[in-house]
Amino acid sequence: MTDDHDALKKELLAAYDSQLRGTSESADVPTSTDGPVIRVEYPSRGFVSYRTLDGLDGPEIDALIVRQREFFAAKGQAVEWKLRGHDLPADLPDRLRAAGFEPEEQETVLIAESAAIAERLRGRDTVDGITIRRVTERADFERIAAMESTVWGEDWSWLADDLELRCTKGADVYAAEAGGEVVSAAWAVYKQGTDFTGLWGGSTLKEWRGRGIYKALVAVRAARAVELGYKYLQVDASDDSRPILQRLGFLAVTTTTPYVYPPGR
Incomplete structure (x- = not known):
């Protein structure tokens, strides 16, 4: 059983690296490249990803990091260098810190087969007293952003623009409501040309936690991914x-840590 489990994790990680790391990871927003990295211009901040840094020596990696920092600094934007736990070289975190990047909270990359999760959560897509609906209107995106601001205790108004852009590119956004109030929200990003649906969001107002809303939102998105023909679900999980x-059956395949350089430093 352990050997089968390890083999499956290795298979899932290989699919993650080959399909999600590179242009397909962020093809729904403006991008540019610099050697092995892709620079992504999200509304909230810049983002740097890559499949591998193989072939670059230490000084070349240092110069690459600085160029990404300066590219987004010139735009007045913070930039996130997305570091995975299995990335090489092993001293890459130290190199990022030396360039002024600071780590945010580490998350775990989880992957599961969409059909398996949809089947496991069959009948769990509803919660008493809660209405879950797919939303497409700007007003709903603003309500979701206000809910997220309450959850996190900071200004998330930028999220309305982000969700509006994602919807124009085919993402599905879901709001969970009680008495007309948005109490939770989540979205699914379908990575065209890959087998993956990315599950994002899922934050819930404190007084509504523990009622199954999070699982219901996973169930709805898993069923939708199956309907659209996406084999895998992927989550950067807190x-x-x-x-x-x-x-629920998701497997941890690696970790991901945002290393961030803020604008104006």
Whole structure:
């Protein structure tokens, strides 16, 4: 069983690296390239990704990091260098820190087969007293952003623009409402040309947690991914959501840590 489990994790990680790391990871927003990296211009901040840094020596990697920092600094934007736990060289975190990047909270990359999750959560896509609906209107995106601002205790108004852009590129956004109030929200990003649907969001107002809303939103998005023909679900999971998803059958394949350089430093 352990050998089968390890083999499956290796297979899922290989699919993740080959299909999601590179242009397909962010093909729905403006991008440019610099050697092995792709620079992504999200509304909230810049983003740097890559499949591998193989072939570059230490000084070349240092110069590459600085160029990304300066590219987004010239635009007045913070930039996130997305570091995975299995990335090489092993001293890459130290090199990022030396260039002024600071790590944010580490998350776990979880993957599962869409059909398996949809089947496991069959009948769990509803919660008493909660209406879950797919939303497409700007007003709903603003309500979701306001809910997220309450959850996180900071201004998430930028999220309305982000969700509006994602919807124009085919993403599905879901709001969970109670008495007309948005109490949770989540979205699914379908990576065209890959087998993957990315699951994002899932934050819930404190007083509404523990009622199954998070699982219901996973169930709705898993069923939709199956309907659209996407084989895998992928989540960058916080420590809060990771155990929930693992109990549902998601497998941890690596970690991801945002290394961020803020504008104006």
